[in-house]
Amino acid sequence: MDEPAPQKGTVTQRAIERIKAMIREGRLEPGQRLPTERDLAAQLGISRSSMREAIRALTVLGVLEARHGSGIYVTQLEAGDLLETFGVVADLSRGQRLVELLELRRILESTATALAAARITPDQLAEVEKHLAAMNATDDPEQILAHDLAFHREIAAAAGNDTMAAILEGLSSRTFRARVWRGYQEEGAFERTRREHAAIHRALVAHDPEAARAAAAAHVGEVEEWLRTQLP
C-alpha cells in the first residue's frame, strides 16, 4: 500500500506549499480569514510549532498577515504586499550588485516615466509638482530625500503598472538611497539633481514620452556612473 505521505522536504516546507496551493487554486481568497493555527496544524497533521514557522514564512513574504488576538488573514495579494521583500535585496546588496540595481532602476524608471508622460492626469501632475516645489523649498536633507522619493513614487504610480511601481519602491527604499546618495550628494549634486527633476517635469507637462524617458534615464544614470567610480 502506498503511504499517504511521500514526505519530501521538511514538514514546514510542505505546509508552506500547501497553503500557497490553496491560494493559487482559489480556495483561499484575498482578505479571507484562515482557520486557527491549532486547527491548521491538525488539518495537515503537523505540530503547531511547525505550522507557526510556515505561517511566519508566508507572513514575511507578504502573503499572509497575522493579527494578534484576531486571526490569520490572506493579504490583498497586491503588488505592494508581495514585493515588499524586494527591499531586503536592496538593503543587503553591496559592491557590484548596487550598480546592477541602479542599472535596473534606470531601465524601469525611464520606462515608467515615459508611460507617465503619456498617461498622467492633471490631478496626478499637481501631486508631482507639490513634491517638486517642496523639494526645492528646503535645505534639510531629510526633507529633500522624502520629497524626492515621493516625487518619483507619484510618477511611477501614474505609469499605471502597480507591479513596476512596487519594484521601484523597493529600489528606492530609504535605507538603500541613504547608503548610495549620502556620498553622491555630498559632492554638491543638489543643483544638478534639481535641473534633472525640472527636465523630467517639463517632459511630463508636455506629455512627451521620449523626452521623459531620456530625462529619467539621465537622472538615474548620473548616480549610476558616480557609483561605478566608487568601486574598486
Added chain:
Amino acid sequence: MDEPAPQKGTVTQRAIERIKAMIREGRLEPGQRLPTERDLAAQLGISRSSMREAIRALTVLGVLEARHGSGIYVTQLEAGDLLETFGVVADLSRGQRLVELLELRRILESTATALAAARITPDQLAEVEKHLAAMNATDDPEQILAHDLAFHREIAAAAGNDTMAAILEGLSSRTFRARVWRGYQEEGAFERTRREHAAIHRALVAHDPEAARAAAAAHVGEVEEWLRTQLP
C-alpha cells in the same frame, strides 16, 4: 533607568532584524556559519522556538540556509539566492497582474537582449544556438518549453546583469509560463514563436542591439497582447 529592551514588534521580528543587521554590517559574511539555534536564542534572550521562526523566515528569503545536522549558514547573497521569492509573486498572481508581469518582462527582456547582442561571446552564442536547435527539433511541448526557457536564460546571462537575469528567471518560472502559455500555444503559435526566436538569433549574430531589442519586445509583446484579450 532605561530598560535594555524598548520592545517594538514581536520578538521574532526583532530577531530577524538583528540578523539582517549583522549581515548588513559585515559581521556575518556570505557562506559563514552561524552559531547554533540554541546559542543564537540565548544571545538574543529569546526562546529557541522564536529564533527558529526568525531563521525560517530568513531561509525562505534566501538569506540563510539551514543544513540538517550541520548548522546554519549565510548564503552567497547572490541575486539568484535573494530573488528566488520573486517566483512566488508570479505564481500567486492572476488576472490583471499577469499582464503587468508580462509588461515588466517585455521591458526587461528587450533590454537584456539588446545588451546581450552587444556583449555576447562566441561560446555563449553557441549555447544559445544549441537550445534554439533543440527547440526546433522536437514536438514534445515539455521539451520545447524547457529549451525555450534555457534559450532566454542564456541570453539574459550574456547581458551581464545577474540581478536582471534573476528577475527574468522568476518571471519565466515553469509554473508561470505553463499557466500563461498553455492557452497561447494551443492557438498554433508555435510557428510564430519559431520565427520570432529566429529574429532574435539573427540580431545576436549581427551584434545589433536595436534589432535585438525590437525582436525581443515583439516576442513578449505577442503573448502580452494575447493575454489582454483573455481577460474580462
Added chain:
DNA sequence: AAGCCATAGTGGTCCGACCACTCCGGTCGT
C-alpha cells in the same frame, strides 16, 4: 593506511503550558 563505526553535536519536530491581545456579549448604571 584505509575503511568502518560509535558518538557528540546540530537542525527538525512535537508537546504542553502560559501570556497578551482582540472581540463580543451581557451587565450595570443612567
Added chain:
DNA sequence: ACGACCGGAGTGGTCGGACCACTATGGCTT
C-alpha cells in the same frame, strides 16, 4: 431604552523541554 463598562472565550505570541533525524568527527578495527 440606551450606552459604557467589563468579563470571558478565543486567538496569536512566547516559552521550556523532550525527543528524533541527520551530519561530522575522531578513534578503532582490519
